[in-house]
Amino acid sequence: MSEQQASTLKDLDAVRAMIRRHKLNDYIFAIVGLLALMVGLLTLLTLFIDLVMDGYTRFNAGFFTEFPSRRAAHAGLLSAWVGSLLVMLVTAVTAVPLGVAAGVYLEEYAPKNWFSDIIEINVTNLAGVPSIIYGLLALGLFVYILDLGQSILTAGLTLALLILPVVIVATRESIRAIPVHIREAAYAVGATKWQVVSDHILHYSFGGILTGIIIGMARALGETAPVITIGALTFIAFLPPSPIGAEPPYLNFEWLSAGFTVLPIQMFNWLSRPDHAFHVNAAATGVVIIVVTLLMNGTAIWLRYRIRKNIKW
Amino acid sequence: MSTATQVLNNPLEHVISDRLAKNFRRHFKERVIEFILMMAALSAVATTIAIVSILLYESASFFKTVSIVDFLTDTQWTPLFEDAHYGILPLVSGTFTTSAIALLVAVPLGTIGAIYLSEFASHKVREICKPLLELLVGVPTVVFGYFALLFVTPLLQKIFPELPGFNMLGPGIVMGIMIIPYISSVAEDAMRAVPMSMREGSYAMGATRFQTAVRVVAPAATSGIIAAYILGISRAVGETMVVAIAAGQQPNLTFNPMDGAATITAYIVQVAMGDLPHGSIGYQSIFAAGLVLALITLFLNLLGHLARKKYREAY
Numbered sequence: 001m002s003e004q005q006a007s008t009l010k011d012l013d014a015v016r017a018m019i020r021r022h023k024l025n026d027y028i029f030a031i032v033g034l035l036a037l038m039v040g041l042l043t044l045l046t047l048f049i050d051l052v053m054d055g056y057t058r059f060n061a062g063f064f065t066e067f068p069s070r071r072a073a074h075a076g077l078l079s080a081w082v083g084s085l086l087v088m089l090v091t092a093v094t095a096v097p098l099g100v101a102a103g104v105y106l107e108e109y110a111p112k113n114w115f116s117d118i119i120e121i122n123v124t125n126l127a128g129v130p131s132i133i134y135g136l137l138a139l140g141l142f143v144y145i146l147d148l149g150q151s152i153l154t155a156g157l158t159l160a161l162l163i164l165p166v167v168i169v170a171t172r173e174s175i176r177a178i179p180v181h182i183r184e185a186a187y188a189v190g191a192t193k194w195q196v197v198s199d200h201i202l203h204y205s206f207g208g209i210l211t212g213i214i215i216g217m218a219r220a221l222g223e224t225a226p227v228i229t230i231g232a233l234t235f236i237a238f239l240p241p242s243p244i245g246a247e248p249p250y251l252n253f254e255w256l257s258a259g260f261t262v263l264p265i266q267m268f269n270w271l272s273r274p275d276h277a278f279h280v281n282a283a284a285t286g287v288v289i290i291v292v293t294l295l296m297n298g299t300a301i302w303l304r305y306r307i308r309k310n311i312k313w
Numbered sequence: 314m315s316t317a318t319q320v321l322n323n324p325l326e327h328v329i330s331d332r333l334a335k336n337f338r339r340h341f342k343e344r345v346i347e348f349i350l351m352m353a354a355l356s357a358v359a360t361t362i363a364i365v366s367i368l369l370y371e372s373a374s375f376f377k378t379v380s381i382v383d384f385l386t387d388t389q390w391t392p393l394f395e396d397a398h399y400g401i402l403p404l405v406s407g408t409f410t411t412s413a414i415a416l417l418v419a420v421p422l423g424t425i426g427a428i429y430l431s432e433f434a435s436h437k438v439r440e441i442c443k444p445l446l447e448l449l450v451g452v453p454t455v456v457f458g459y460f461a462l463l464f465v466t467p468l469l470q471k472i473f474p475e476l477p478g479f480n481m482l483g484p485g486i487v488m489g490i491m492i493i494p495y496i497s498s499v500a501e502d503a504m505r506a507v508p509m510s511m512r513e514g515s516y517a518m519g520a521t522r523f524q525t526a527v528r529v530v531a532p533a534a535t536s537g538i539i540a541a542y543i544l545g546i547s548r549a550v551g552e553t554m555v556v557a558i559a560a561g562q563q564p565n566l567t568f569n570p571m572d573g574a575a576t577i578t579a580y581i582v583q584v585a586m587g588d589l590p591h592g593s594i595g596y597q598s599i600f601a602a603g604l605v606l607a608l609i610t611l612f613l614n615l616l617g618h619l620a621r622k623k624y625r626e627a628y
Contacts, residue, residue, distance in 0.1 A: 022521045022523070022524065023521065025521065025523050026433075026521050026522050026523045029425075029428075029429070029433070029522075029523045029526075030429065030433045032425060032429075033425050033426060033428060033429025033430075033433055033434075034429060034434075034438075036421075036422040036423075036425040036426040036429065036493075037426040037429060037430070037442055037446070037497070039422055039490060039493065040446060040449045040490055040493050040494060041445055041446075041449065043449075043460075043487075043490045044448070044449055044452060046460075046464070047452075047456065047457070047460045047464070050460065050463075050464050051456070051459070051460075054463070097353070098353050098356055099353075101349065101350045101353030101354070102350070102353040102354040102356065102357060104350055105347075105350035105351055105353060105354040106354055109347055109350055109351070110351075110354070118358065119354050119355065119357055119358055122357040122358045122360075122361050123357045124618070125361065125611070125614060126357055126360060126361060128544075128547060128610065128614040128617075129364065129551075129607070129610065130550070130551025130552075130553070130578065130606060130607075130610055131551070131553065132551065132553045132578050132581055132582070132603070132606070133364060133368075133551075133603055133606065133607050133610075134364075135581070135585070136364075136367065136368065136581070136599065136600060136603040137360075137363055137364045137367050137368075139585070140367035140370070140371055140600070141363055141367055144591055161360050164356070164357065164360070165357070168357070192339060192343050193343055193347075194342070194343055194346045194347075215451070218451055219451070221453070222451075222452070222453025222454070222455070222456075223453070224453070224454065224455040224553070224554050225454075225553035225554055225557075225578065225581075225582060228582050228585050228586060229581060229582070229585045229599075230585075231585055264453055264455040264554075267455055267456075267459070268455055268458070268554070268558065271455075271458070271459055271462065271558060272558070279463060282459060283459065283463075286455075286456045286459050289453055289455070289456060290452060290453070290456055293451055293452065293453055294448060294451065294452070296451075297447065297448055297451035298448065301444045301447055301448070305444070
């Protein structure tokens, strides 16, 4: 073997070693990358297990049917989950029509001009406003200027404003995915714009809009800061008046102006007490909140996956 | 003359006027609907205007009592004490320290995660990972506050025995984990927007995936990745419950992560819990603090928006 051949072989070996090294780097990075993503999920898992371990002793029927109490072992979530439910009702009734209508306008009606640009920029910006700022808005505007008090109505409206961008963006994305020939076909047989929207666009985008609504409602359920800011009471040992009456007109709206508490605030309240017995209650409440929000978000994600898979235009 | 004879006498005219009438009704209904929809869209603008006016209005009353110089330079924030001081600096230092810790956690992990998702992960892995990350975003922050106070801080105390129960390190780390998904999803978007031809060029030269990702794709997506970081900072600055629960609520001019401190958001929560009378200086002070917070996040969001726009235009 000549000198030259030997050195070429050596070079070749070096090159092969380098390739091996670089391939190893690839491999290592793939693992590191996966681990980096897993950190969040591992945290979520740890968090959930930790909550269950701390709070499982409180899982009995009484926890859901009793009012908060000074004795930790007898304190329950009744006023909190009823409050959450009623606040969410107000939020849904306000945010869904408003958000869907705004989304439809921006996608189907809005002319391309500075006016529409302003609305668009506003929606984008609102999505980035910290939730506690909405709480300040509600404190100044709803509680004092409009004099709605620290009521279920105030909390519901506040959370509705908070999730409005979520609903609008979901509506727009869902509408944008509908091909233009659907609209053209409807116009061609003489439909008006509103007929196109109500008979076709809203039908086809329904799934996507629903996804956005569920995600928004899950967020509203878990939001704490804005509801604290409007001054929700943390110790509520009564229920708001029932929305459904026994005699005509069967519905009453007194509950809208009632004081209330919601699940995350109840949790925060128990968590801020020094007594460890209340931390157990907080953990149990945390499990309830996490299970409900994860179920809602999971449903939304699954729904979106189904839609994406099934619809072929 | 009956209608029938009228129609017989002049069929065309009747048909036309009838259709016009219907047309008008149709047209009118369309207009009304469009107007209602536009009003709904304008509610977004109304919300912004309301936020800005409320914050400015209440802060204006606040600044009648407190001079802006004091507000920006005093090193104590004690609006509820006998000896009241109104220096926002301690709240700002708390906000920035917790956010900085969060970023130290979220930026490396988020960036690596984004590179992995965009350049390494198979379609199947991506389809599983992204929804799971979305689930993480959906977890309410009050629960993370519990985790920071009663799990992460005790854990850290095993490493640093002198760490107090309320500190900025624990909530900072938890906040960092919370914002990983935000950073990784925006950064991944930016990297996926880099044209395939650039990757192909790099592979053709014999570069590995890792080399391509770090030396070609990431530099090409810089503005988008920066946008992701900025949006992450904005999230961290506005985050409330984790710090309100686990960082203690004592305003404290310090950048030491081992200390407890109050952030702007934690202060607002603390005052709101205390039920201050409407119109008092303490009540107005949360709006002044809120105004500072709103300005910081607005600035960051604008910056992030511009950076994002830049990468969208680039390709």
